[in-house]
Amino acid sequence: MIIGEGVRLRSPERTDIPKFVEWLNDPDVRTGLLLYLPLSLDAEQKWFDNMLTMPAEEQPLVIEIQDQDEWKMIGNIGLHKIDQRCRSAEVGIFIGEKSLWNQGYGTKAMQLILKHGFETLNLNRIMLDVFADNLGAIRAYEKCGFVHEGRKREAAYKNGIYVDILIMGILRSEWKIEDV
Numbered sequence: 001m002i003i004g005e006g007v008r009l010r011s012p013e014r015t016d017i018p019k020f021v022e023w024l025n026d027p028d029v030r031t032g033l034l035l036y037l038p039l040s041l042d043a044e045q046k047w048f049d050n051m052l053t054m055p056a057e058e059q060p061l062v063i064e065i066q067d068q069d070e071w072k073m074i075g076n077i078g079l080h081k082i083d084q085r086c087r088s089a090e091v092g093i094f095i096g097e098k099s100l101w102n103q104g105y106g107t108k109a110m111q112l113i114l115k116h117g118f119e120t121l122n123l124n125r126i127m128l129d130v131f132a133d134n135l136g137a138i139r140a141y142e143k144c145g146f147v148h149e150g151r152k153r154e155a156a157y158k159n160g161i162y163v164d165i166l167i168m169g170i171l172r173s174e175w176k177i178e179d180v
């Protein structure tokens with residue numbers, strides 16, 4: 001496990017699948033993601049089986065927070081598109097428990113995966129795409145040290161309008177260990 005203060009990242013288990021389906025069918029969660037269609041339990045089970053065949057370092061991790069004596073799962077985070085030669089990767093995150101948004105957990109989980117990416121996987125660059133209207137996500141990424149690298153104009157279509165997609169990235173040389 002990747003353990004931080006009050007937040008940890010662990011491998012997903014098959015028993016987590018119903019919770020993933022519940023979260024990813026919530027329109028408020030989905031609006032920040034590339035998903036736009038309802039998701040079935042069967043489809044998520046297939047995704048899980050396929051996920052197990054992916055390179056271990058690209059398999060997503062479950063975000064858990066300490067809730068008194070127990071750990072409670074609240075979302076997922078993961079690195080993907082790891083480029084071994086350029087030492088770069090993309091990162092994706094969602095917190096499915098929306099009652100827990102804006103309490104710093106997204107920032108903490110992202111800080112943990114950045115530490116894992118830079119210090120364990122020896123990456124040099126981690127980037128992400130974010131919808132320009134996802135202000136909470138952008139703020140969380142800025143707090144982690146991501147910088148704005150570009151804007152793909154009207155690159156996505158959701159809720160009846162085109163929205164821009166921002167490109168944000170962080171280099172190992174910009175990353176501050178004391179943030180974790």
Ligand SMILES: CC(C)(COP(=O)(O)OP(=O)(O)OC[C@H]1O[C@@H](n2cnc3c(N)ncnc32)[C@H](O)[C@@H]1OP(=O)(O)O)[C@@H](O)C(=O)NCCC(=O)NCCS
Nearest residue numbers: 032094095101102103104105106107130135136137139140
């Ligand atoms: C994006 C996400 C992971 C962020 O996690 P989180 O735990 O809510 O984030 P944090 O609490 O660490 O940080 C959010 C910051 O945005 C701020 N914020 C929230 N809404 C905002 C708004 N409309 N305008 C400006 N800032 C806003 C919060 O106040 C907080 O900043 P602060 O700590 O300086 O006050 C979470 O909201 C989520 O999973 N959303 C649904 C899926 C998604 O959009 N994933 C990202 C895809 S790129």
